Amino acid sequence: MITAESIWQDISAIREKVPLVHSITNYVAMNNTANALLALGASPVMAHAENEVEDMLDIAGALVINIGTLSDPWIRAMKLAIEKAKTSGVPTVFDPVGAGATGLRNNAIHVLFPSGPPTIIRGNASEINAAAKSAATTRGVDSTESSESALQSAKRLIDTYGSTVCISGAIDYILDGETTLKVHNGHQLMPKVTGLGCTASVLCAAFAAVNSSPLRAAAGAMATMGIAGELAAESVYCRGPGSFQVAFLDALYNLTFEDLRGKLRVE
Amino acid sequence: MITAESIWQDISAIREKVPLVHSITNYVAMNNTANALLALGASPVMAHAENEVEDMLDIAGALVINIGTLSDPWIRAMKLAIEKAKTSGVPTVFDPVGAGATGLRNNAIHVLFPSGPPTIIRGNASEINAAAKSAATTRGVDSTESSESALQSAKRLIDTYGSTVCISGAIDYILDGETTLKVHNGHQLMPKVTGLGCTASVLCAAFAAVNSSPLRAAAGAMATMGIAGELAAESVYCRGPGSFQVAFLDALYNLTFEDLRGKLRVE
Amino acid sequence: MITAESIWQDISAIREKVPLVHSITNYVAMNNTANALLALGASPVMAHAENEVEDMLDIAGALVINIGTLSDPWIRAMKLAIEKAKTSGVPTVFDPVGAGATGLRNNAIHVLFPSGPPTIIRGNASEINAAAKSAATTRGVDSTESSESALQSAKRLIDTYGSTVCISGAIDYILDGETTLKVHNGHQLMPKVTGLGCTASVLCAAFAAVNSSPLRAAAGAMATMGIAGELAAESVYCRGPGSFQVAFLDALYNLTFEDLRGKLRVE
Numbered sequence: 037m038i039t040a041e042s043i044w045q046d047i048s049a050i051r052e053k054v055p056l057v058h059s060i061t062n063y064v065a066m067n068n069t070a071n072a073l074l075a076l077g078a079s080p081v082m083a084h085a086e087n088e089v090e091d092m093l094d095i096a097g098a099l100v101i102n103i104g105t106l107s108d109p110w111i112r113a114m115k116l117a118i119e120k121a122k123t124s125g126v127p128t129v130f131d132p133v134g135a136g137a138t139g140l141r142n143n144a145i146h147v148l149f150p151s152g153p154p155t156i157i158r159g160n161a162s163e164i165n166a167a168a169k170s171a172a173t174t175r176g177v178d179s180t181e182s183s184e185s186a187l188q189s190a191k192r193l194i195d196t197y198g199s200t201v202c203i204s205g206a207i208d209y210i211l212d213g214e215t216t217l218k219v220h221n222g223h224q225l226m227p228k229v230t231g232l233g234c235t236a237s238v239l240c241a242a243f244a245a246v247n248s249s250p251l252r253a254a255a256g257a258m259a260t261m262g263i264a265g266e267l268a269a270e271s272v273y274c275r276g277p278g279s280f281q282v283a284f285l286d287a288l289y290n291l292t293f294e295d296l297r298g299k300l301r302v303e
Numbered sequence: 304m305i306t307a308e309s310i311w312q313d314i315s316a317i318r319e320k321v322p323l324v325h326s327i328t329n330y331v332a333m334n335n336t337a338n339a340l341l342a343l344g345a346s347p348v349m350a351h352a353e354n355e356v357e358d359m360l361d362i363a364g365a366l367v368i369n370i371g372t373l374s375d376p377w378i379r380a381m382k383l384a385i386e387k388a389k390t391s392g393v394p395t396v397f398d399p400v401g402a403g404a405t406g407l408r409n410n411a412i413h414v415l416f417p418s419g420p421p422t423i424i425r426g427n428a429s430e431i432n433a434a435a436k437s438a439a440t441t442r443g444v445d446s447t448e449s450s451e452s453a454l455q456s457a458k459r460l461i462d463t464y465g466s467t468v469c470i471s472g473a474i475d476y477i478l479d480g481e482t483t484l485k486v487h488n489g490h491q492l493m494p495k496v497t498g499l500g501c502t503a504s505v506l507c508a509a510f511a512a513v514n515s516s517p518l519r520a521a522a523g524a525m526a527t528m529g530i531a532g533e534l535a536a537e538s539v540y541c542r543g544p545g546s547f548q549v550a551f552l553d554a555l556y557n558l559t560f561e562d563l564r565g566k567l568r569v570e
Numbered sequence: 571m572i573t574a575e576s577i578w579q580d581i582s583a584i585r586e587k588v589p590l591v592h593s594i595t596n597y598v599a600m601n602n603t604a605n606a607l608l609a610l611g612a613s614p615v616m617a618h619a620e621n622e623v624e625d626m627l628d629i630a631g632a633l634v635i636n637i638g639t640l641s642d643p644w645i646r647a648m649k650l651a652i653e654k655a656k657t658s659g660v661p662t663v664f665d666p667v668g669a670g671a672t673g674l675r676n677n678a679i680h681v682l683f684p685s686g687p688p689t690i691i692r693g694n695a696s697e698i699n700a701a702a703k704s705a706a707t708t709r710g711v712d713s714t715e716s717s718e719s720a721l722q723s724a725k726r727l728i729d730t731y732g733s734t735v736c737i738s739g740a741i742d743y744i745l746d747g748e749t750t751l752k753v754h755n756g757h758q759l760m761p762k763v764t765g766l767g768c769t770a771s772v773l774c775a776a777f778a779a780v781n782s783s784p785l786r787a788a789a790g791a792m793a794t795m796g797i798a799g800e801l802a803a804e805s806v807y808c809r810g811p812g813s814f815q816v817a818f819l820d821a822l823y824n825l826t827f828e829d830l831r832g833k834l835r836v837e
Contacts, residue, residue: 064333064349066598070764075811080764081668082598085641091672107352107376109641134348138358228556230337230347273809275540277342278552285812289762331600331616374619374643401615405625495823497604497614542807544609545819 038217040296043256046247047291051077055097055245057238060084060114062104062133065231068281069100069238075288076260078242084110089117097245099126100238101154103144104133111144115151122152127244127253130154130199131237136166153197155250158237161186164203168192183209187216200250204236208258212251219255220301221262223269228277229284236261255302263299264288305484307563310523313514314558318344322364322512324505327351327381329371329400332498335548336367336505342555343527345509351377356384364512366393367505368421370411371400378411382418389419394511394520397421397466398504403433420464422517425504428453431470435459450476454483467517471503475525479518486522487568488529490536495544496551503528522569530566531555572751574830577790580781581825585611589631589779591772594618594648596638596667599765602815603634603772609822610794612776618644623651631779633660634772635688637678638667645678649685656686661778661787664688664733665771670700687731689784692771695720698737702726717743721750734784738770742792746785753789754835755796757803762811763818770795789836797833798822 056079059069070080083092086109093099099121101114121128130148135141145167159167161183168189183205190201194213203209208219226232239261243253268274268283287295323346326336337347350359353376360366366388368381388395397415402408412434426434428450435456450472457468461480470476475486493499506528510520535541535550554562590613593603604614617626620643627633633655635648655662664682669675679701693701695717702723717739724735728747737743742753760766773795777787802808802817821829 062349063330063597064337064347067334067601067764070598071811071815074762074764080598081671082596082639083668083672084639085674087642088640088672088674091674095671105349105351106355108354134350137348137362138350138355140352140355140358228341230334230341273813275550276553276556277338278549278556279540281338281552282549282812282816283809285815286810289810289812329616330597331604331614334601372616372618373622375621401617404615404629405617405622407619407622407625495608497601497608542817543820543823544605545816545823546807548605548819549816 038252038255038302040293040300042252043259043296044293046243046256047260049246050242053246054079055242056081056095057098057100057241057245058083058092058096059100059102059238060089060110060117061100061102061234064104065234068231069235071285072235072288073238073242075285076239076242084113086113086116089113090120093117093120093124093126096126098241099128100131100241101128101148102131102133102234102237103141104234106140106144111147114148118148118152127155127241128152129156129158129237129241129244131234132157132159132163132167133234135159135163142166149197154199155244156200156202156240156254157193158202158204158240158254160204160233164201165189183207200254202240202254202258204233204258210251210254210258215251217251217255218303219258219262221259221266221299223265225269225277225280226265229281259300259302260291263295264291266299267295305519305522305569307560307567309519310526310563311560313510313523314527316513317509320513321346322509323348323362324365324367324508324512325350325359325363326367326369326505327356327377327384328367328369328501331371332501335498336502338552339502339555340505340509342552343506343509351380353380353383356380357387360384360387360391360393363393365508366395367398367508368395368415369398369400369501369504370408371501373407373411378414381415385415385419394422394508394517395419396423396425396504396508396511398501399424399426399430399434402426402430409433416464421466422511423467423469423507423521424460425469425471425507425521427471427500431468432456450474467521469507469521469525471500471525477518477522477525482518484518484522485570486525486529488526488533488566490532492536492544492547493532496548526567526569527558530562531558533566534562572786572789572836574827574834576786577793577830578827580777580790581794583780584776587780588613589776590615590629591632591634591775591779592617592626592630593634593636593772594623594644594651595634595636595768598638599768602765603769605819606769606822607772607776609819610773610776618647620647620650623647624654627651627654627658627660630660632775633662634665634775635662635682636665636667636768636771637675638768640674640678645681648682652682652686661689661775661784662686663690663692663771663775663778665768666691666693666697666701669693669697676700683731688733689778690734690736690774690788691727692736692738692774692788694738694767698735699723717741734788736774736788736792738767738792744785744789744792749785751785751789752837753792753796755793755800755833757799759803759811759814760799763815793834793836794825797829798825800833801829
C-alpha cells in the first residue's frame with residue numbers, strides 16, 4: 037500500500053542517507069535534474085566517459101540512463117554502466133526519451149535493455165510503446181498516445197525484462213506485473229517545462245536507492261513529483277512556466293508530511 | 304506588412320500546430336531555448352549524432368543550427384542535417400555564435416552555408432560581419448559593432464545565399480534583399496541573460512515552421528522576443544537578470560494579442 | 571588587506587573592462603556560470619574543441635578548467651588551453667570537481683597541473699585533498715571532509731605548483747603560502763543549488779582577469795559570492811533553492827559598495 041506515511045518514510049531516508057544518484061543523461065535536463073535531486077535531499081553526479089562510469093558506480097546508490105541526446109560514445113558508456121550496476125546490485129532507472137523518433141534511439145534501447153534489465157522504466161505512453169517495439173511512432177519528446185494504450189506495451193516489457201514500468205501522463209500508471217498503481221497528482225503546467233519528465237526519472241532513482249521495492253519507489257517518486265507540482269502551481273508565486281519551475285524546486289525542498297497527507301491521490 | 308494581427312496569426316498557428324523544432328545547438332543555451340519553445344507553444348527536440356539527425360528531420364518542422372560550442376563531430380552532423388533539411392524543404396535558422404572569434408567557427412560557416420543556404424541567419428552585428436567574411440573580429444559572443452555596420456555584410460549574405468538576415472541589437476534589422484524591417488522592441492536586461500540570442504533564433508525557427516515568408520517569420524519572432532522582454536522587465540517580479548529570465552518565460556507563455564497590439568514597434 | 575574598498579575596486583574594473591572568461595567546464599553548470607559572469611559584469615565564452623581552444627585564448631582575459639563532466643577529448647583540449655594560457659600569461663582557475671571519485675579525474679589532474687600550474691585552485695576540502703593525492707576519497711561532488719583537514723593538502727599544492735588555493739566551505743580558506751585568509755560570508759542554501767561551486771570558480775577567474783594578485787582575486791570572488799548569497803537568502807523573494815538561485819543572480823547584478831561594506835566578513 038502506498039500512503040503518505042510510506043512516501044514520507046522514503047523521503048526521510050533520502051534526506052538522511054543522501055544517496056548519490058549517478059546520471060548519464062541528456063544535456064538539456066542535466067541542470068534541472070541535479071537541482072531536483074538536491075532539493076529532494078539526494079546528491080547528484082554526472083559522468084559519461086567510458087573510462088569513468090564504472091568507477092563512479094562504485095560510490096553510487098542508483099543509476100539513471102536517459103537517451104535524450106545520444107551519441108555512440110555515450111551509448112557505449114551507458115552499456116558499461118548498466119552492466120556494472122547489474123553486477124553491483126545498483127538499481128537502474130531507464131528513461132527512453134524520444135524512443136521511436138529515430139533508429140539510433142530504438143537501437144540503443146535494443147542494445148541496452150538486455151545488457152542489464154532496468155529496475156524501473158519511466159516514459160510517456162509513446163515512449164513506452166516504442167520501447168516495447170510496438171508500431172507506435174514518437175513525435176519528439178511529447179506524448180501523442182494515451183497512457184491506457186501503453187499498458188499492453190508495459191506488460192510486454194515487464195514480461196521480458198522484469199522491470200517495473202511507469203507510464204507518465206495526466207495519470208501516472210506504475211506496474212510490476214502484479215500490482216498496478218495510478219497516481220493522479222500533477223499539474224498541467226508540468227509539460228510546459230523542459231526536463232520535468234527527466235526529473236521524474238531521477239526522483240525514481242533517489243527513491244529506489246532507499247526502497248527495495250521498485251513499485252513503491254516509482255509510485256512514491258511520481259506522487260512526490262505531482263504534489264510538488266501542485267504546490268508550485270497553487271502558490272501565489274506561480275505566474276507561468278518560468279516561475280512554476282522555480283516554485284517547483286522550492287516546493288520539493290520544503291515538502292512536509294502534511295503536504296503529502298493532504299494531497300496524495302493514489303489508487 | 305508586419306502587424307500585431309499578422310504576428311498573432313503566427314503565434315496562434317504555433318500554439319495550434321505545435322511544430323517540432325530540431326536544434327543542434329550549444330550546451331549553454333539548450334535548456335533556455337527548449338523552455339522558450341515550450342512557452343511559445345512549440346515543441347523542442349535536440350539531437351546531434353551523425354547517425355540520428357537525418358531521422359529527426361523527418362518529423363521536424365524547422366531546424367536550428369547554432370555554433371556556440373562546436374566540435375568536429377557536431378559540424379559533420381550539422382552538415383548532414385542541413386543537407387537533409389534542404390532536400391526536405393524544412394526551413395533552417397543559422398545562428399553564427401561567436402563567428403570571427405576562432406578559425407573553427409569561421410571554417411564551420413564556410414563549410415555549412417554552401418551545404419544548404421540558411422533560410423534565416425540571425426546574429427549580432429559582429430557575427431553577421433564575420434559570417435560575411437568581413438574584416439571584423441568578434442569578441443566572444445557580445446557584439447562590439449553597430450547593427451548599421453553589418454547591413455552591408457547582410458546584403459552580401461543575401462546575394463550569395465538567398466537567406467533572410469536578422470541583425471539583432473538594440474534595434475533588430477531584418478532584411479531579405481527587397482525589404483528591410485526594423486524591430487524596436489526589447490529591453491537592456493536581455494543581453495545580461497545567457498542564451499537569449501540563441502532563444503531568438505529558435506523562435507525564428509518556430510515562426511518559420513508556420514509562415515512561409517522568412518522575412519515575416521523572423522520579424523514576428525524578434526518582435527515577440529522583444530515584447531516578452533519588455534513585459535518581463537516591466538513586471539513587478541523583475542529585480543535583475545535572474546528574475547528577468549523567469550518573468551520572460553512567463554510573459555512568453557501568457558502573451559496576448561492585446562500585448563502585441565499595445566507594444567509592437569516595427570517599421 | 572582585503573577590504574570592501576579593494577573588492578569594490580575589482581568589481582568596478584570587471585564592470586568597466588568586461589573581461590572575457592573562457593571556460594572549459596562541465597555541462598551541468600555551463601548555464602549557471604555564464605549567467606553569473608554576466609550578472610557580475612564579465613563576458614562568458616565556452617569552447618572545448620582541441621582545434622579551437624587556443625584561438626579562443628587569444629582574446630580571453632582568464633581561463634577556467636572544470637573537470638565536472640570529463641572525457642578524453644576534453645582533457646586533451648584542456649591541456650592545450652592550459653599550455654596556451656601559460657605562455658600567454660592568462661590566469662587559470664582550476665576546479666577539481668569530484669576529484670578522488672574516479673581514476674579519470676585523478677589522472678586528469680596529474681596530467682593537467684604540470685602542463686601549466688593553475689593560478690588558483692578552488693575546490694571543497696575533499697577535492698583539495700584528492701588533488702594533493704592525499705588518501706582522501708571524494709563522494710560525488712559534495713565535501714565530506716572539513717576545510718581545516720585540507721589545509722595541509724593546500725600547502726603541498728602551493729609548494730609544488732605555486733598556486734593560490736581556495737578551500738571552499740562554511741568558511742572559505744584562501745592560501746598562497748605567505749598569507750591565509752578566511753572568508754566567513756555565505757549561506758547554507760548555497761550547497762542546495764547545483765553549480766554554485768563552479769560559479770565561485772568562474773568569479774575567481776573574472777577577478778583574476780583584473781587583479782594581478784591571485785590571493786586578492788580569489789578572496790574578493792569568494793566574498794562576493796558569499797555576500798550575494800546572503801543578500802539572496804535574506805530577500806523576501808527567497809523561499810527555497812529555486813527562488814534562491816534567481817535571487818542570487820539578481821543580488822550579484824545589483825551588488826553595491828554599501829552591500830560589501832555592511833556584510834564583508836574576512837580575516
